[in-house]
Amino acid sequence: MKSKLAVVLLSGGMDSCVTTAIARQDHELALLHANYGQKTERRELKAFNDIAQYYLVPPGRRLVVDMHYLGEMGGSSLTDPKLDVPTAGQTHRSAPTATAIPSTYVPFRNTHLLASAVSWAEVLGARKVFIGAVENDNPCYPDCREVYYKAINQLVRVGTRLDSQIVVETPLLHLKKSQIVQKGMALGAPLHLSWSCYKNEDRACGTCQSCRLRLGAFKEAGYIDPVPYEAEIVDRK
C-alpha cells in the first residue's frame, strides 16, 4: 500500500534512477529536477521526463526548477564553458588546491537541490525526500558524505514547520556502484532511460569520470549497460 508521498531528486542519472525505484516501493512519487547550466542539461531533462513517464508520474507531481544562477556563479567544469570536463586519469583541478576535489564539483550544490526538495515537500505535505548521493564514488565531494546528511537532517528538523516532520533519505550512500546496478536491476529500474555522461547528449562519451564509473559498475555487476556509447573508444565486454 502506498499512501505516503515522497519527493525524489531525479537528475536522470543512474543513481537517481535507482533511488526513484527504491522510493517507489513504499511511496507515491513527486519528482524534482534542476537545470543549473550543466553542459548536458537538455539530455538530463529528457532522462528525467522519460523516467517520470515510465513511472506514470502525473504533471502536477513533476517539478523542474531553474537554478541557472548556480552556473552563473562559475567555479565548476560541469557548468563553466571555459573549463574542460576531465576524462579518466585527469580528474583534478589543474591548479593545485589544499583538497583533491574534482573540477566537476559545484560548490554546495546538493544544498540547493535539497532546499528545493524540502520546500516542495513542505508544500505538498510529503514526509520523505530521497537523494541518490553516493559517498564511495565521490569521497572528496563534501556534500556526498554521511556527516553532511546528518547535518542537513538537523537543519530540516529545525528549519521547517514543527508538524512537517520531513526526513532526507540517502538509500545509496554506502553502496558500491556495482551494488547500485544490481539493486536497480532487481527493482526493474528503467536504467535504459537514464543518462550519466557529463559531456555528450546523443551517445555517451565513455571517457568522462561519470561514464567510467558507470561502465565499471555495469561490468562488475555482470550486466551490459543499455545506454549507447561512442563504440570505438569503449571496452564494454
Add this chain to the structure above:
Amino acid sequence: MKSKLAVVLLSGGMDSCVTTAIARQDHELALLHANYGQKTERRELKAFNDIAQYYLVPPGRRLVVDMHYLGEMGGSSLTDPKLDVPTAGQTHRSAPTATAIPSTYVPFRNTHLLASAVSWAEVLGARKVFIGAVENDNPCYPDCREVYYKAINQLVRVGTRLDSQIVVETPLLHLKKSQIVQKGMALGAPLHLSWSCYKNEDRACGTCQSCRLRLGAFKEAGYIDPVPYEAEIVDRK
C-alpha cells in the same frame, strides 16, 4: 583596513540594509539578492541596486539570482497571487494549523538564500556570509531562530571545501527592531533607500505586517522613517 571579503544577503529591506552597513565596517562587500516571485519583486530589486550603488559596490560584486521556482511551488501569501498578504491584526493563515506561522512564510526560504550566498562565497573565496535575520519579529518562522543558524553553520562546515572556512553571521538575530533602526542610524545606513512593504511598490502601505513592524521600530527609536507612505492611513508621529 578591509582586506576581507563578505557576501551579504541584501533583500533591500531595512534589516538587510543595516546588516550591509555592519558587514562593511570590517569587510569588502559582495552583495547578493534573490528574485523569487515576491509581489514587490521589482521594488526590492531597485532597493538592492540603490543600496549597492550607495556603497559603490562594483557590478562583479553584485549578484541577482533568479529563484522563481520558489514562487512556483506556492504555499506563501508573499508569492501566491491567490493569497492576500495579511494586514495588522490578521497575521495568521485563515485555516488553523498546528503552528502559528504567518501566511507570508515561504517554506525553508532562508536555506535557499544561504545556499546561494555560501556557494558564491566559496567561489569568491569569502569567509563570511551575513544575513539580517531577526528572531524577535518572526518568532514563528522556523528559519529565523538561533537553533537554525547553529544548524546551518554546521552544514556549511561539513558541506564546503575544508579550506573554505565560511561562517554565517547574524548580527541582528537578537536585536529589537528599534535597536536595528538605532544601529542603522549610528552607522549611516542608507535606510531612505531601503524598502520593506510587502504590498506596494510606490508608497508603502503602512498596514502590512512588515510596514507595521518598521513604523513601530522608527517610532520607538525616536526617528521618522524617511520612506514615503500612503499618508492618510499612517500615524507617523
